[in-house]
Amino acid sequence: MKILIYFIVVLSLIFSVSVQADPTFADLAVLLAKGQFKEHVLADASLEECAAFLNQQGVCFSLFDLMDTERRVTKEDFARVIGQSKLLFLGEADVVDGCIKKPDDATTWVDYCLLNDVGSSELWVRFLLRMENGSLPEVDQFFGRR
Amino acid sequence: MRKSIAYSAVVVFLFAGLSISTALADDLGLQQMDVDKVGQTVKKSVKKAYKSAKDKSEVNSQIAAIMDEAAKTGNEQIIKDAIIAVMEAGGEDNLESCIAAINGSQANTDFPELVKSTVSSTKALITANKGGGKKDQGGGKKDQGGGTGGNPLDDGGSLNIRDKDIPGTPV
Numbered sequence: 001m002k003i004l005i006y007f008i009v010v011l012s013l014i015f016s017v018s019v020q021a022d023p024t025f026a027d028l029a030v031l032l033a034k035g036q037f038k039e040h041v042l043a044d045a046s047l048e049e050c051a052a053f054l055n056q057q058g059v060c061f062s063l064f065d066l067m068d069t070e071r072r073v074t075k076e077d078f079a080r081v082i083g084q085s086k087l088l089f090l091g092e093a094d095v096v097d098g099c100i101k102k103p104d105d106a107t108t109w110v111d112y113c114l115l116n117d118v119g120s121s122e123l124w125v126r127f128l129l130r131m132e133n134g135s136l137p138e139v140d141q142f143f144g145r146r
Numbered sequence: 147m148r149k150s151i152a153y154s155a156v157v158v159f160l161f162a163g164l165s166i167s168t169a170l171a172d173d174l175g176l177q178q179m180d181v182d183k184v185g186q187t188v189k190k191s192v193k194k195a196y197k198s199a200k201d202k203s204e205v206n207s208q209i210a211a212i213m214d215e216a217a218k219t220g221n222e223q224i225i226k227d228a229i230i231a232v233m234e235a236g237g238e239d240n241l242e243s244c245i246a247a248i249n250g251s252q253a254n255t256d257f258p259e260l261v262k263s264t265v266s267s268t269k270a271l272i273t274a275n276k277g278g279g280k281k282d283q284g285g286g287k288k289d290q291g292g293g294t295g296g297n298p299l300d301d302g303g304s305l306n307i308r309d310k311d312i313p314g315t316p317v
Contacts, residue, residue, distance in 0.1 A: 031297055031298065031299045032299050034297055034299075034300070035297040035298070035299030035300035036299055036300070038300060046274075048270045048271045048273075048274035049274050051271060051274065052271070052274035063230050063233075063234050063268060063271055063272070064185050064227060064230055064231075066271060067226070067230055067264070067267060067268060067271070068226075123298065123299060126298030126299075127298050127299065129298065130296065130297075130298045142267065142270070143267070144263065
């Protein structure tokens with residue numbers, strides 16, 4: 001089992017290096033809300049509605065991150081929102097200042113996802129591959145690009 | 147006579163010193179600051195102003211001063227982050243007065259398009275908290291189209307994120 005996890009991590013690292021994508025926080029907010037929380041968010045919800053929903057749950061997206069089209073999502077950022085979602089679904093979310101706190105037994109969110117078998121590396125690769133096709137329509141619309 | 151001249155000089159020096167220190171305190175030093183720190187610095191300063199000011203007009207003149215300082219840098223990222231920070235610090239309750247202060251500043255005179263688009267997008271994000279878009283609340287815009295097509299974060303339950311017993315339900 002450990003070898004398999006190690007293999008997936010190595011594979012995802014190789015993919016991450018080879019994929020040319022510009023993943024933004026705005027894209028991540030829309031995909032996360034309409035993916036993991038699709039039962040709660042309308043399929044045609046706007047970026048601002050997706051971000052508001054996630055922030056209300058404690059899966060934090062700052063205004064600065066959302067508004068900055070140059071700021072790129074890192075693997076740790078990605079693991080944070082996935083980890084926060086996991087904690088929310090488990091009913092173990094400890095919300096501090098509006099954000100779900102990282103459990104003390106993990107040094108980083110990437111570690112948290114690895115330790116809890118969340119599979120964030122696999123999702124991260126899928127996310128990067130999706131972003132290779134460009135920004136989502138909701139994000140383009142928000143920034144007046146269409 | 148000499149005593150009174152010396153006394154007057156001391157008073158003048160003290161007054162000048164006080165004025166200079168007040169002016170320096172008002173200046174956040176945005177020009178010299180690392181761009182990444184602008185947002186948090188402005189946000190902290192505006193929040194402090196809301197706590198200490200006697201009325202909103204006092205806060206608004208401080209906001210205008212901050213935006214003037216941001217405009218002086220000529221750096222669009224600094225201006226953008228300052229706008230977001232001001233509006234976030236003001237929150238929904240002070241949104242319109244914040245926008246009025248921003249619009250009345252030098253930033254709007256020098257960078258009208260940037261100010262207009264940043265204010266409008268930030269306002270949309272702040273006011274979205276009021277609802278809409280949520281299935282359990284109703285609302286949402288039906289004519290938007292949306293459709294992300296092949297959402298990589300919709301794992302269909304194959305990955306271990308959601309609670310398998312209560313799929314898709316935040317507990």
